[in-house]
Amino acid sequence: MAPRTDEDERLLRSWREEALAEIDGWDFSGIADRHEEDQPPWSYTALAREVVAGAGSALDMGTGGGEVLLDLADALPADTVATEGWPPNVPVAQRNLNPRGIAVVEYDAEAPGATMPFEADRFDVVLNRHEAYRAVEVFRVLAAGGVFLTQQVDGRDFEETQSLFGGHTAYPHITLAALRAEAEETGLRVERAEEWCGRSRFRDVGALVHYFALVPWEVPHDFGVDRYADVLLDLHRAGPARGEPITFTMRRFYLLARKPG
Numbered sequence: 001m002a003p004r005t006d007e008d009e010r011l012l013r014s015w016r017e018e019a020l021a022e023i024d025g026w027d028f029s030g031i032a033d034r035h036e037e038d039q040p041p042w043s044y045t046a047l048a049r050e051v052v053a054g055a056g057s058a059l060d061m062g063t064g065g066g067e068v069l070l071d072l073a074d075a076l077p078a079d080t081v082a083t084e085g086w087p088p089n090v091p092v093a094q095r096n097l098n099p100r101g102i103a104v105v106e107y108d109a110e111a112p113g114a115t116m117p118f119e120a121d122r123f124d125v126v127l128n129r130h131e132a133y134r135a136v137e138v139f140r141v142l143a144a145g146g147v148f149l150t151q152q153v154d155g156r157d158f159e160e161t162q163s164l165f166g167g168h169t170a171y172p173h174i175t176l177a178a179l180r181a182e183a184e185e186t187g188l189r190v191e192r193a194e195e196w197c198g199r200s201r202f203r204d205v206g207a208l209v210h211y212f213a214l215v216p217w218e219v220p221h222d223f224g225v226d227r228y229a230d231v232l233l234d235l236h237r238a239g240p241a242r243g244e245p246i247t248f249t250m251r252r253f254y255l256l257a258r259k260p261g
Helices: 006-018 044-052 067-071 087-100 135-141 160-165 176-186 205-214 229-238
Strands: 035-037 057-061 079-084 103-106 123-129 142-153 189-202 246-258
Touching (some): 006 205, 006 229, 044 067, 044 123, 044 246, 067 087, 079 087, 135 142, 142 176, 160 246, 176 189, 205 229
Parallel strands (some): 123 142
Antiparallel strands (some): 035 189, 142 246, 189 246
């Protein structure tokens, strides 16, 4: 292995700084000019607006920093509640949503046997963007005739990271086919569903490291600039150093289902 150059060491120092990206909801503005990604043919926000129209109550699962609800603020019913399970995001969501009368409840959908802290038949609409959930719990808290809308990151998202850094997908069970079957088994009626594949492009390795700091589940748990320095330097030489972006495969799907009533 060739010894590292001064330029290599400079790059590694800058990437270590990127790895310290501050978590503030799902805020990727720090790499907005160095990262671009394709968009699905549907708009989750438009779908959400459609299902909350006329609703008397709504729940947003895994609200992050409340970003989606802020975009929907003019369309939401007065009785709107959000949950968030990632501790760093809870105060961010509370800061953004509490002034609008939206309570933020701590709830980790991935905790074993996690039961949502709401009574049965509580909500007309349950929204879920990129958050884990238990279909039986969604069914329980939905009112009769209520609608569940979820957009999910397919478990095969960013699958190229497996060949680069090793490991395997943490969520192999997250596919449209699997979640559709689970929803139908609980009694939900799936009215619409669609899946999509696109590309995510990073202009430099620093932007990629910054991204992984915000979504660490896309890489092995031991990911770090120094541990994977040689891999990252090779990525730089093969792509950005030659004016080419680093490209990964994105996979998304959505499912819209209704509780009979």
